[in-house]
Amino acid sequence: MRKLLLIYTGGTIGMITNAQTGALESFDFDHLYAHIPELKRFDLDIHVKSFDIPLDSSELGMTHWQELATWISTAYQDFDGFVILHGTDTMAYTASALSFMLQGLQKPIVFTGSQLPIGIIRTDGKENLITAIEIAVATEANGQPILQEVAVYFEYALFRANRSSKISAHQFEAFAAPNYPLLAKAGVQIEWFKERLFRTSLPTLQANLSLSNEVLMWRLFPGMPVHTYEKALHFPEVKILVIETFGAGNAFSNPSFQSALQRFIAAGGKVLNITQCQSGAVKQGAYQTSTFFEKIGVISGEDLTAEAALTKCMYALANVPATELASFLSTPVVGELTRVNS
Ligand code: ASP
16 A cells, blocks of 8 residues: 655745634644544545644754754655645745755655645635645656646645745635746546656765755845945844845846846856746846846756755755755756756
8 A cells, every 4th residue: 555644834825814813723633633534534544644733834944954854854755756735835945945955855755735724614725735645646647746846836826836826815816937837637537747847866865954044135226225224234144145036137236236246256156137027037137236246156047946945045054065055056966956048
């Protein structure tokens, strides 16, 4: 019988309403389990692991990602697939982080959650969980898992984890991956788009659990008080600055902004340029307003999502030598970016 590890971290799917405050609060896995009797009908050996205290995903951070990566790497040989139930708010961050921390995957890790709690009649949680499980144990005729990467399943669509973002706070279609097409679509059947699936070139799983949060992110905006922001670049703890720029990687030619970046880079810092547009890529040098970035050695993040850019930096700072950081950040590692401009 195929074995699945179901990990429950919290999120709306398992929440119930606090009668006093009216706010949704996390609840334990038994509550969730009681609402999905279908789980018992799977012809699968399902094991469950749960955070001691289930959390709203806004509470999760690096230590939780490390805990999840440790659980999976420890259980890796014993299970055919993994499903992680997670709040939707920061799911794309956790899922992106795991894609960098668990390289060489040859088994599926599927994240899912829901917009409505499982106890609500119109919940989207049931379908999301049941199909995520089916995806996590789906095999080719030769017994190999179809999916061999970290993915997010939500509302009939399967996305590559490090291409996904939460795009809606109220629609059931809460996720999208504007720069990479769907890996699979769930209808009456699960329709796989196999040519889009990631395949590792590594022979075995390589779990690298170290992370560093010596990263800053600036979303540029017209009228930005550069002198205030610039102060943060003087902290020695800041090693990478991610800038979310306009359009295809453009910014104002404010002299304080330019000299702050120049000083930061001269002192050994790295600057990674991603676009604040939902889709498309950075193309430094396409406009006069991005030529400066090319000149001073700002790294093009191409079509990285903000979630993938940040978690890739957090992974890279702890695992990649400083001399290789720039090329690591601009090269696809686990299918997270497309080299549009080379
Ligand atoms: N606040 C919740 C969370 O991210 C939202 C959700 O799960 O949909 O945990």
